[in-house]
Amino acid sequence: MAQLVLEPQLSAVCTARHWVSDVIARWCATSGPRVDGDLVELLTSEVVANAVRHGRGPVTVEVACVEEHVCVAVTDAGPDVPVVRRVGPEATGGRGMALTDLLATRWGVRAAQPPASGKTVWFQLAGGT
Numbered sequence: 001m002a003q004l005v006l007e008p009q010l011s012a013v014c015t016a017r018h019w020v021s022d023v024i025a026r027w028c029a030t031s032g033p034r035v036d037g038d039l040v041e042l043l044t045s046e047v048v049a050n051a052v053r054h055g056r057g058p059v060t061v062e063v064a065c066v067e068e069h070v071c072v073a074v075t076d077a078g079p080d081v082p083v084v085r086r087v088g089p090e091a092t093g094g095r096g097m098a099l100t101d102l103l104a105t106r107w108g109v110r111a112a113q114p115p116a117s118g119k120t121v122w123f124q125l126a127g128g129t
Helices: 011-031 037-054 096-103
Strands: 002-006 059-065 069-076 106-111 119-126
Touching: 002 011, 011 037, 011 059, 011 069, 037 059, 037 069, 037 096, 037 119
Parallel strands: none
Antiparallel strands: 002 059, 059 069, 069 119, 106 119
């Protein structure tokens, strides 16, 4: 598993996206499934953007490559759990978790274990995705 800790700034979205792409290209190419790099980047951007906009504290991004899937997990100290919203075509935001719900093989939220606070939002992409 690889890990990156970022300050909760909008620039973290781009940094995380490129870092995850690099990790997958290096690690998953030899020991994990083949997944769509563009899709990993898109979903990473959406989940990290939510952590930056709606979370608190530093944002931690973790990537794990196993035989059948890639898992990306994003942790922040905010208590609010993301919600899948359906927004109209005129909306300029609010589609991140809907995209994650539609495109990820699986996704979910884990509450931090006390005494820590916050949550981890994760998604998986199966090989061949």
